[in-house]
Amino acid sequence: MKKKILLLSALAIFLGNSLNAVANKDVLIIANGADAKTLDIHATNDAPSAKVSGQIYDTLVKQDMNMNIVPGLAESWTQIDDTTTEFKLRKGVKFHNGNEFTANDVKFSLDRMKSSPQVAHIIKAVSSVEVVDDYTVRVKTETPFGPLLSHLAHNAAGILNKEAVEKGGSGYGQSPVGTGPYKFVNWQAGDRITLTVNPEYYLGKAPTEKVIFRSIVEGTNRTIGLETGEVDIAYDIDPVDKNMVKDNSGLELIEEPSLSTTYIGFNVEKESLKDKRVRQAIAYAINTQDMVDAVYQGAAERANSSIGPKVFGYNPNAKSYDYNPEKAKELLKEAGYEKGLKLKLWTNDNPVRRDIAVIAQDQLKQVGIDVTIETLEWGAYLDGTARGDHDLYILGWVSVTGDADYGLDPLFNSANRGGAGNRSFYSNPKVDELLVKGRSSVNPEERKAYYYEIQDIVQEDVPVLTLVYPTQNVGEQKTVKGFQMHPAGHHKVYGTYKTK
CATH class of the missing domain: 3.10.105.10 (Dipeptide-binding Protein; Domain 3)
Structure with missing residues (x-):
């Protein structure tokens, strides 16, 4: 009991004013197991970073909850031959800085990805990316490559804006720009990353105005944050704490097989x-x-x-x-x-x-x-x-x-x-x-x-x-609706909202 009281006290200090934010149904607070390393998706390939950056960027194609390939920034694609796939891009999509998304951004992003020591291996089969016109791009592989679409659905294959990357320079990972449902606001290292809704998102504006990712390393503290109502969603509940969530009438534990x-x-x-x-x-x-x-x-x-x-x-x-x-x-x-x-x-x-x-x-x-x-x-x-x-x-x-x-x-x-x-x-x-x-x-x-x-x-x-x-598991308040846990672990919060 003494240990739990100490943990509660420490968590209250650590979370600061989070209670006010949780009480606001327009703010979703998510407890992540570690701080992101960077939000430059070509500079890292770790899960804590991807859980945040996945809200900021979009990929050409996506995988649904059953790992089926579905359209993303590409509305359709055609296999031209054994080594060439042509993608037709969505028109009217805008980056968070207001720039329009075109095939040039796809080429820039995939070429940059190929030159990154951290993530180049994901698309090393790709030999070239060719711009046909503003909304058509062809991806060529050196040899036939069976899992191409699955690899292009990877978080690191998100599409970046060239102007934003060049403007950000070495600090781009702390000021990311994508086309995703949420825009980057600020990052308090070791504490929180704040995102705000993208009102021009191509699939429609997300129902929650602001998402805050809290870095709470200790699993027990993430669970206590749920119990005290200071976080809405907690990723990766420690096995020893699962019953604390299950036995709480105001909480829900979601458990599913993972990859x-x-x-x-x-x-x-x-x-x-x-x-x-x-x-x-x-x-x-x-x-x-x-x-x-x-x-x-x-x-x-x-x-x-x-x-x-x-x-x-x-x-x-x-x-x-x-x-x-x-x-x-x-x-x-x-x-x-x-x-x-x-x-x-x-x-x-x-x-x-x-x-x-x-x-x-x-x-x-x-x-x-x-x-x-x-x-x-x-x-x-x-x-x-x-x-x-x-x-x-x-x-x-x-x-x-x-x-x-x-x-x-x-x-x-x-x-x-x-x-x-x-x-x-x-x-x-x-x-x-x-x-x-x-x-x-x-x-x-x-x-x-x-x-x-x-x-x-x-x-x-x-x-x-x-x-x-x-x-894999996630603990959440029962007031949270619409959250889905992706098999790959890079959960998207688009569509997630609170009833009060």
């Missing part, structure tokens, strides 16, 4: 982790069922692959590492670490990941691996793992496109080592070759065969140990 994974990654360039037997030993030493039960409270499924069952190309027969500490000790002995070794495990300030780290630390100790846990702020964590400063690290990945190419290529293609996604610095020429074959084919069964083989190789090499497929 995400949680994994422990290995920096394979570190001397002690170069030998796959060490990585396999760690995999055998960790009991993922303990994490499902204790950390996720059952709201997750043990993983056997780096992509989950809801993703196209998932291999149900990929190698699963069942808990076997004796096997772990045997492998460590074979690798020359009979007397054990010392490693550092990085995590960011995410309570679920911290709990996973503690369990992993204890289990690895049983086989002679001495693990030190280091917790970093989100931005420093992403920068450090991109440089390769770590030994072990905990992260999640969302196969946003619903396709194996996006679930596997960023994490395991040697071309993506570092900030683009492959923070394990893994390199396997056979995997690189199969990834190219998988994305170049337009035959679904052929693509599946390539992706099955990749998953077999990766599970054997273990550059990452995928722990679980978590269920």
Whole structure:
């Protein structure tokens, strides 16, 4: 009880005047699990940033709640040949700065995306973007590319305004301009990002005038914010707090399967982790069922692959590492670490990941691996793992496109080592070759065969140990209506409103 009182007091100070805003039905306050890194969609590919930037930008095509491709800024598209897709653009769409949206903006945005180390891998199959006229653009790929439309629906493929980007310069990520339902107002770093409604949105003005994204790192504080009425929607309720939401008559908990994974990654360039037997030993030493039960409270499924069952190309027969500490000790002995070794495990300030780290630390100790846990702020964590400063690290990945190419290529293609996604610095020429074959084919069964083989190789090499497929959730006030949780986790709040 004392702990909860202290948390309530801290939250009241932290949220300041939020109660007045929540009482206003024209203001929607959303608790995000971390502050955005940047709102320049080409400078990052993290989920907290995407949850905000997804309200500001639009993409050529979108994925509905069933992951079907539907029109976005492109009202229609035609497959001209195996490598060329022509898009007809909507007329009369305006950017938040008043400029009209045209094909030149599409070319500028996709060309800029291709030159970004953080997100170029998403559309690296694209060889050129050609402007036919103001409202027609052709996207060409080097070879046939099956998942092109899914990749163009990715948040990072949002359309930017050239003038705004050039005017913003190095600070553009703090003054973004898109065509989306909400416009950027201001950003109080570490606290809140405020958006206001775009009255000229092409689908019609959103019903809520203002949206405020609050950075509330501690999951319990997000839940308490719901209980006290200081936030309207809280993303990612910690499993241990779910009943607090369920048992509150004024709140609602929404839970659905997701496209995400949680994994422990290995920096394979570190001397002690170069030998796959060490990585396999760690995999055998960790009991993922303990994490499902204790950390996720059952709201997750043990993983056997780096992509989950809801993703196209998932291999149900990929190698699963069942808990076997004796096997772990045997492998460590074979690798020359009979007397054990010392490693550092990085995590960011995410309570679920911290709990996973503690369990992993204890289990690895049983086989002679001495693990030190280091917790970093989100931005420093992403920068450090991109440089390769770590030994072990905990992260999640969302196969946003619903396709194996996006679930596997960023994490395991040697071309993506570092900030683009492959923070394990893994390199396997056979995997690189199969990834190219998988994305170049337009035959679904052929693509599946390539992706099955990749998953077999990766599970054997273990550059990452995928722990679980978590269920995603959101807590909300019952006065909130119209909110839908997207399978990819990048929820849109267009259409969301409060009844009072």
